[in-house]
Amino acid sequence: MSINMTLGQFILEKQGDFPYAKGELSRLLRDIGIAAKIVNREVNKAGLVDIIGEVGSTNIQGERQKKLDIYANEQFISAFQYGGECCIVVSEENDEFIHIESEVSKDAKYIVAIDPLDGSSNIDVNVSVGTVFSIYRRKSVDGKATLDDILQKGVEQVAAGYVIYGSSTMLVYTTGKGVNGFTLDPSIGEFCLSHPDMRIPKDGTIYSINEGYYTHFPDGVKKYIKYCQVEDSKTNRPYTSRYIGSMVADIHRNIILGGIFIYPITASAPNGKLRLVYECNPIAFIIEQAGGKASNGYQRILDLEVTELHQRSAIFMGSENMVNKAEEMMACFSPQQTKRNFEGTMVIQ
């Protein structure tokens, strides 16, 4: 039986796409793959050992942290400490960014933003969770990297990816030359190329949104949901509603089958819920590289100004034609009108 190319082999082969590459990005991606395998091992035994449950501390967004959130965060950070290619980590689980100051990291050029465990509330009920990562090159050339090095637009990402810990575990990533997916073969402990050149269908029949918040949605979103539900055989409507509550899992399914994922501004989350730096931008990069579209309802996600580490954004992403239709519905109501729907303030750039 032939064995598919492993993640390590693939990364090395693709290094040739970047003529001046010295292998640093390759090593960083390899380190992420190794940490993902360790996190996978713990996620798999979450039901067996006393590792589930809340630690009790609260992160900067006021959310309760689970033990596995913290465990995953530590694994990725220590992979960067030993790896030597990353100078700063921005993590959902840390209020401030972290300088990596190990001996081997003196000349590190890369900044990593990470959501170590996405969908962590699903751990307790054995539903898929994920990891999301985004990689930037630092802008400054010497001294310690600073906040200015981090606050780059999504369009500046050099690589991004996610890991889905699901019925099988997969790592999907892009370096701006398409998207490739690798499935973990537990028998050899390697991620093997299983989904080369992933392309999201231009159209789909799945919409993913937490409809429980319907009354809190902007009018444009309500209009789009109604559009999805109308009977129309020419466009295969009504569409199917699917919402797991782990963004990575919802996105992964939509990339393969076609669909749209929406987390809009809501009355209680007036700037959206998902975080721009380590959730929206990396997934937007992947979606675009797979031939899809990612927007905040009005503008391309990857072009948004980044002003804060834990900045939030509304997000509409997936199959291009579906996102275009949702934007068309959003455009029926001016952003100012949308803003007036809520007591909170919405940032429209």
Ligand code: AHG
């Ligand atoms: P995290 O576990 O990293 O905080 O992310 C949870 C996110 C995302 O994965 C998911 O799509 C969304 O929160 C679900 O939020 P709602 O429960 O508000 O729908």
Ligand code: MN
């Ligand atoms: Mn998340």
Ligand code: MN
């Ligand atoms: Mn998380």
